Amino acid sequence: MVKKIEHHNRSGCPVACALDIIGDHWTLLIIRDLMFLGRHEYKDMLNAEEGISSNILTDRLKKLECNELVCAIPHPQSGRRKLYYLTSTGKDLIHVMIHMARWSDKHLNDLVKIPPKKRDVLVKNPEKMIQSTLEQLAAWEKKFLTGTKTCV
Amino acid sequence: MVKKIEHHNRSGCPVACALDIIGDHWTLLIIRDLMFLGRHEYKDMLNAEEGISSNILTDRLKKLECNELVCAIPHPQSGRRKLYYLTSTGKDLIHVMIHMARWSDKHLNDLVKIPPKKRDVLVKNPEKMIQSTLEQLAAWEKKFLTGTKTCV
DNA sequence: TAAAAACGCTTGCATTATGCAATTAATTGT
DNA sequence: ACAATTAATTGCATAATGCAAGCGTTTTTA
Numbered sequence A, B: 001m002v003k004k005i006e007h008h009n010r011s012g013c014p015v016a017c018a019l020d021i022i023g024d025h026w027t028l029l030i031i032r033d034l035m036f037l038g039r040h041e042y043k044d045m046l047n048a049e050e051g052i053s054s055n056i057l058t059d060r061l062k063k064l065e066c067n068e069l070v071c072a073i074p075h076p077q078s079g080r081r082k083l084y085y086l087t088s089t090g091k092d093l094i095h096v097m098i099h100m101a102r103w104s105d106k107h108l109n110d111l112v113k114i115p116p117k118k119r120d121v122l123v124k125n126p127e128k129m130i131q132s133t134l135e136q137l138a139a140w141e142k143k144f145l146t147g148t149k150t151c152v
Numbered sequence C: 001t002a003a004a005a006a007c008g009c010t011t012g013c014a015t016t017a018t019g020c021a022a023t024t025a026a027t028t029g030t
Numbered sequence D: 001a002c003a004a005t006t007a008a009t010t011g012c013a014t015a016a017t018g019c020a021a022g023c024g025t026t027t028t029t030a
Helices: A014-022 A027-035 A042-046 A054-066 A094-107 A116-124 A126-145 B014-022 B027-035 B042-046 B054-066 B094-107 B116-124 B126-145
Strands: A070-074 A082-086 B070-074 B082-086
Touching (some): A014 A027, A027 A042, A027 A054, A027 A082, A042 A054, A054 A070, A082 A126, A094 A116, A094 A126, A094 B014, A094 B094, A116 A126, B014 B027, B027 B042, B027 B082, B027 B094, B042 B054, B042 B082, B054 B070, B094 B116, B094 B126
Antiparallel strands (some): B070 B082
16 A cells, blocks of 8 residues: 655755655644644644645655655544554654754744743753653554554 | 745744745755855756756745845855855754754665765764864855855 | 856746645444 | 544645746856
């Protein structure tokens, strides 16, 4: 079902290669939902405040699966719902995400709204934020992925 | 000439805010040219191997100037050429760039081509790479921006 | 010094991506 | 049985991008 995809692959530059996969307006917001906001279902991401449209969401989830940043399993309590989650490749984007958030907080402070507590950790102790985020994800995985055949 | 721009500003999320400025296929490649590859002129960026088209390059440089990530001065040896360079806001994206490159190197290794020496520093001592990159930029600035009225 | 090349764009137009609303088929709850 | 939910899909309007050509000026070359 999930195949390798043909990226554009504009060059061998690592920045260009990354952008061929995550360099659009929506992909990293989906990663954010999965990484920080505990949104593991289609409808959760569809209802995110940025207002992604359903065709784009479907398309991006498909591409993320093709590129093996995201994986999905059927919801244990429901035959039609799915649970999406980050693979280790996807989770490894956490450093990019954290530094992007720090950059925004520093330079776009009139636009950015972060709860003060989170902001404090983000600014003063990003490593701690990375650790606790990864722990949360691990806890979710323990709850939902144990005993099933899963992608890593 | 350079005005504040209306971003979409889809939400107050720091990731979303960053993506409203740098979340497209080309902007970060321009940042890369300015940050790592010593390309400070329009034609240099136009000739980058990824093959940006001239109208897109013009548009993105304009937006980067509006958003104060990039600044330009007339070329000292030429009346029509310009020198583009990163402001401190632009340079602060270095952490995002470095981690993006590391991610690509780790997970897209069949696609990514980095000179072994650079790769070694990138993987084993990213902080050193950040420092040396910033030093290079500072050296360029010292050479071209001293004695002129400049944006920071 | 006249002609050619270089430079930083701009324009026009075809193609592709995105946004939006409505629809669908399957599943689940009442 | 009926209505609501869910994960999409479809059709269509609009916006973004790709591509080739052109433009006005400046610099280089003959």
